[in-house]
Amino acid sequence: MPVIGIIFYGFLAIVAVGSALGMLINRNAIYSALFLVLNFATVAVLYLALGAPFIALSQITVYTGAIMVLFLFVITLLGAEKLPGYEPIKGQRLIGIGLAVVFLAELALFFFFRNQTTGPVPFVGAEFASPQNIGLLMFTEYLLPFEVVAFILLSATVGAIMLTKPDRKVSTKLSQQQD
């Protein structure tokens, strides 16, 4: 591995973990959302390095473009950047961080002691995951899941509209009955 590769991957890892920590620590929800945008963009660069250009651009458009804008819109709509601060349950933070360290240690132990040698991730060419190949696979072998996802998106849209609809009809009916 050349030095420039190590610098590249090390920089990406530092930015990804740092922005995730920034999202976790920051008290203002707007800054948390912006840190998460940075994290998603960094992971998109990692996807490009792994030879997945279609997924990388989907990540940029769907996650950082659509989902995070929705988040920012709802945060500003509700005016919920900051909550009035008070102490959470006593010792919750310490126990939570301790459990997280235990979880990470478990994952590391599993990775190191599973008696299976792993090689480096091979460099894949541009042909492997080109949008053409992904489209061919998605519209032939995975056509049914694709249609199901379309239905899920439709029902989610209808559900979101129904959930946020102001129930005006009931009050008007009641007032008409009273008249």
Add this chain to the structure above:
Amino acid sequence: MPLGYFLGLSAVMFTIGILGVILRRNALVVFMSLELMFNAANLVFVTFASYYQVLTGQIFVFFVMAVAAAEVAVGLALMVAIFRTKRTIDIDLMSSLKG
């Protein structure tokens, strides 16, 4: 690049997401931590798609993204509906079912 780099990065990001769900009180930040965990899982999918030279992992990541978008739409609508009745999105205060 060794496989452990991507797996380790994904594990750290997933753990930070879990910490966000456990520690934060703002329900919107809890949702963002969920997105971070989805992202960590997607990174492992793409890593193994390249590692084994099988395209199915990347297709699955696409489906995960679509379902996550649907989940966020419904979840944020729920947040708005809860905010209308309770006037807060502090998850410590959403305790109406507590006896």
